[in-house]
Amino acid sequence: MLQPGDMIGILGGGQLGRMIALAAANLGLKTRILCPDRESPAFDVCAEHICAAYDDEAALARFADGIAVATYEFENVPLATAEFLAGRVRLAPGARALAITQDRLAEKTFVRDLGIETAPFAAVDDLPGLEAAVAAIGLPAVLKTRRFGYDGKGQVTLHPGDDLAAAWQALGRAPAILEGFVPFEREVSVVAARRSDDAFAAYELTQNVHRNHILHVSSVPAQVTPGTRARSHDIACKLSRALDYVGVLAVELFVVSHGADERLLVNELAPRVHNSGHWTQNGAVTSQFEQHVRAIAGWPLGETARLGRVEMTNLIGDDLQEWQHLLAEPNAHLHLYGKHDAREGRKMGHVNRLWPDADALDGRKTDGC
Ligand code: AMP
Numbered sequence: 001m002l003q004p005g006d007m008i009g010i011l012g013g014g015q016l017g018r019m020i021a022l023a024a025a026n027l028g029l030k031t032r033i034l035c036p037d038r039e040s041p042a043f044d045v046c047a048e049h050i051c052a053a054y055d056d057e058a059a060l061a062r063f064a065d066g067i068a069v070a071t072y073e074f075e076n077v078p079l080a081t082a083e084f085l086a087g088r089v090r091l092a093p094g095a096r097a098l099a100i101t102q103d104r105l106a107e108k109t110f111v112r113d114l115g116i117e118t119a120p121f122a123a124v125d126d127l128p129g130l131e132a133a134v135a136a137i138g139l140p141a142v143l144k145t146r147r148f149g150y151d152g153k154g155q156v157t158l159h160p161g162d163d164l165a166a167a168w169q170a171l172g173r174a175p176a177i178l179e180g181f182v183p184f185e186r187e188v189s190v191v192a193a194r195r196s197d198d199a200f201a202a203y204e205l206t207q208n209v210h211r212n213h214i215l216h217v218s219s220v221p222a223q224v225t226p227g228t229r230a231r232s233h234d235i236a237c238k239l240s241r242a243l244d245y246v247g248v249l250a251v252e253l254f255v256v257s258h259g260a261d262e263r264l265l266v267n268e269l270a271p272r273v274h275n276s277g278h279w280t281q282n283g284a285v286t287s288q289f290e291q292h293v294r295a296i297a298g299w300p301l302g303e304t305a306r307l308g309r310v311e312m313t314n315l316i317g318d319d320l321q322e323w324q325h326l327l328a329e330p331n332a333h334l335h336l337y338g339k340h341d342a343r344e345g346r347k348m349g350h351v352n353r354l355w356p357d358a359d360a361l362d363g364r365k366t367d368g369c
Contacts (some may be wrong), residue, residue: 002068002297004028007047009063009089011054011081012073013040015337015347016273019281020073021046023289029297034063041337042073054081064088069296071247075101075271076148092196092246092296097271100243104146104177104268111266114242116235118266119254120180127168133178134164140181143167145174153213157181182265184254188222191277191288192236193248193295200240201291201301202233203284206276208252214345218276218312220283224255228262239269248292250274275314275347282333282352283310308357312350320348331355 002008008024010017013035021031022045030047033040036054043049052059055078064070069090072082075098082095100106108121122133124143134141139162145154154174156167168176187210192202207222208215222229236251243249250270256263277288286294286302294301315322320342326334329351336349 001299002029005030006068006297007032007066008293008296009034009067009070009085010042010046010073011035011063011070011077011085013037013042013049014073015041015339016073017042018045018337019278019289019335020071020273020292023287024293027290027293027297027299029293032063032067034059039340041339044338054078057084060084061088071292071296072098073272093249093271094244094246097243097245097249101269101271102147104144104149105175107269108177108179108266110242111239111269114238116238116266117263118179119182122178124168124176124178126173127165130164130168130176130178134158137178137180142179142181143171143176144179145171145176147175182254182256182267184265185257185262186223186255187252187267188224188232188255188264189218189250189252189274189276190232190236191248191250191274191280192233192240193288193291193301194237194240194245195295195298195301196244196246198241199301200237201304202236203277203280203288203304204306205229205232206279208276212345214316214347215275215314216316217314218279220279220306220310222255225262228255228264231264235264235266239266243271245271247271247295248273248277248288250277252276275350276312278335278350279310279312279352280304280306281335283307283312283354306360307354308360309355311353313353314347315349315351317342317344317346317348323349326351329353 007030010033013033018041024031032048033042033046034050070085108118124130139160141158187208194200205222206218209217252268254265273288281287284306326332331353333352
């Protein structure tokens with residue numbers, strides 16, 4: 001268990017690392033951040049930083065020296081880096097969570113083997129493999145690279161009559177997965193935390209709307225049945241336990257109508273704090289960032305109840321120009337990441353709008369697996 005004043009190491013210096021570092025500071029913990037990018041927004045708010053490549057073993061050894069626990073803010077940390085660190089210091093979440101979530105095929109197989117529903121899927125390693133997968137799954141379908149896809153990059157939707165060879169070429173002929181197209185009603189996610197002793201707490205299911213493949217708005221409560229809400233917690237609990245997970249985890253899901261009922265299909269796991277959990281900073285008793293720090297520190301998990309109706313809107317690129325208007329809005333809480341260059345498509349900040357509601361808190365329950 002960490003003691004106040006201890007140091008947490010964070011791999012990755014983006015906005016997620018920055019907000020983890022701020023939450024750690026509130027709890028009297030220091031952070032040391034390693035990131036290759038000199039302009040890392042997290043460098044502004046940590047006690048120490050190391051600007052080095054993730055495969056620089058001398059830098060990793062300096063990073064590990066004296067920290068009580070290491071964590072990461074993104075899932076594409078090279079596995080060799082995670083394993084190097086895990087040999088020197090406690091790493092939370094562990095390297096296995098990274099190995100599984102870095103590869104869409106391993107991830108979907110892991111989820112399916114736990115008896116949790118996903119879209120139908122098949123591995124695709126070459127053009128004949130794509131043809132066979134299309135014959136088995138049917139069209140429309142989504143072809144995705146197994147690794148390094150994010151925000152809609154590395155994927156293409158295939159419709160009847162499409163040229164499969166061209167699609168395979170467009171994806172760079174990289175190892176891929178074909179998924180059946182899910183006719184979803186809405187996209188949702190659940191953010192949850194687990195400690196090494198199996199303590200577990202989940203936030204209420206969040207509804208997500210994307211624009212240009214980037215998360216645009218997350219809102220709570222999601223427009224789903226109470227049964228769907230409860231099942232999302234069971235899914236997060238089952239997944240985090242099977243991974244022997246420590247820290248905050250996000251599960252992205254599709255809600256599909258099924259008569260009067262709803263089905264929940266897992267799309268993706270993120271072994272980290274997540275953009276769709278930013279609402280918790282102003283809309284829940286404990287923010288996801290504090291929760292992550294508590295979980296990896298071995299401290300009691302915080303209360304996850306929400307405080308009312310909440311909406312998080314990402315500020316992408318030029319949306320940043322709105323900052324003065326947003327500051328003047330009574331229900332708005334502005335979070336800016338301190339990035340200098342407002343490039344198109346770049347996440348510059350977000351705004352949480354909270355409409356407090358005493359009844360939301362009354363609905364709270366103690367979580368547990
Ligand atoms: P992903 O990178 O897997 O999160 O996919 C990005 C977005 O593509 C998702 O948020 C969905 O809107 C859409 N998408 C991904 N997979 C599927 C699928 N199998 N069926 C329908 N839409 C999908």
